[in-house]
Amino acid sequence: MKNSPSQSEGEINTSPRRLDWVNKTHDDSTLSLLKEDAKYFLHQSISSPCLSAVSKAEGAYIEDLQGNRYLDFHGNNVHHIGYGHPRLKQAISKQMNDLPFAPRRFSCEPAVNLAKKLNEISPGNLSKVLFTTGGSDAVEVALKIARAATGRHKTISFWDSFHGAGYGASSVGGEQLFRSNIFGPLLTGSEHVAPFDCYRCPYGYPDLNGEPQLDICNMTCEKFISYVLEKEGDVAAVIAEPARAVPYIPPPDFWSRVRKACNDHGTLLIFDEIPTGLGKSGKMFACEHDKVVPDILVLGKALGGGIMPISAVLVKPEFDILGEYAIGHYTHEKNPVSTCAALTTIQIIEDEGLIENASELGLYAIERLENLKNKHPSIGDVRGRGFLFGAELVSNYQNKKPAKDLAEEVFYRCLDKGLSFKISMGNVLTFTPPLILSKSQMDFALKIISECLGEAERNQGIK
């Protein structure tokens, strides 16, 4: 393996900064556990060897073996309702006692109740559903349905996107880490286009403080999708995250234009809302911001309330056409415990007004980060929606050179002060707090971010 893949995710687990931090932070018992972990687990980029070990996850916090608490602004986007929500734990325990499993061919009440609820809350008429264990599997189901429904096999998706680690999901994903030649042939016909990214337009058009200059760029990112749809002529589906988790927010009308282009070319639109769904963006589904309904919507992550692994594929009823075939047939397809967890999670999100909280506090946080630009020359761009927001760090405001090492330094400094988050694309501080976050917790995090940015900027001579 001579040619290393591009490390499109941030906070690389083999960097010298990582090693330094691990050695200086952990005591012998943690180091020994991490060593054991590295001994037994297959090593892979981003995850193993690990950064630290958790002993507790409660509310908005994780805690390591030494009792250090971190406000978790990452949480893999599973922790919308906070870790270990008491109402969810109670519902899961009760369900385990009442009915722990439903073998294939048998239905059960929790699964049907969840299907009904998803039908009720989903946009448009996405009334048919299938459950899988993980998000990647759900993406595979969506791709199978799109192929069968259109009689075509090609897809269009974005470079730099992530849709999961399975072969189909890696094929439509756009990260070398997951789709390198080392894994052999991927799905044929997986066409990719440059994504919307108004701060660093892949087509070279200028922005104004991260805002698109539509009179100049003419939304070329959307035009190119229409162009490929036209040239290929036989694309089964466009699959994308409606708001990319990096985060990147689509320019106004982007999705309605893509929706129209899909309609014009007999192509389905699949939205992968695995990280963005269930309120993360400040609406139940991120696509509601754009008022566009896909043909297939994929959910996962937070659906299991941060306890159970469950994902879902929601589909328009006219694509319920594979009754004679097996498209999912997963062992845990109608697991009463995970479906009960998902239904309870949605009820908690609704009952506790968590979407409104993410919407309001998210706006507040983005505004505060925007103001930090005056104080911190390394913040090139601030963007987001709800509790999916971030700051892109650059070493120079004018040339926008990604400040990857600075981002890593900020990350480790923030960890030292009790804030965990993720770096995307090497230099984007990506914040995805749980929807239960309070204003004082948000203020605590923003204070740490500003302090650590200042310290790292001074340390690296950025003025």
Ligand SMILES: Cc1ncc(COP(=O)(O)O)c(C=O)c1O
């Ligand atoms: C947009 C997106 N799609 C798909 C997936 C894959 O989900 P899972 O890890 O549950 O397979 C992820 C996970 O991070 C994701 O962010």
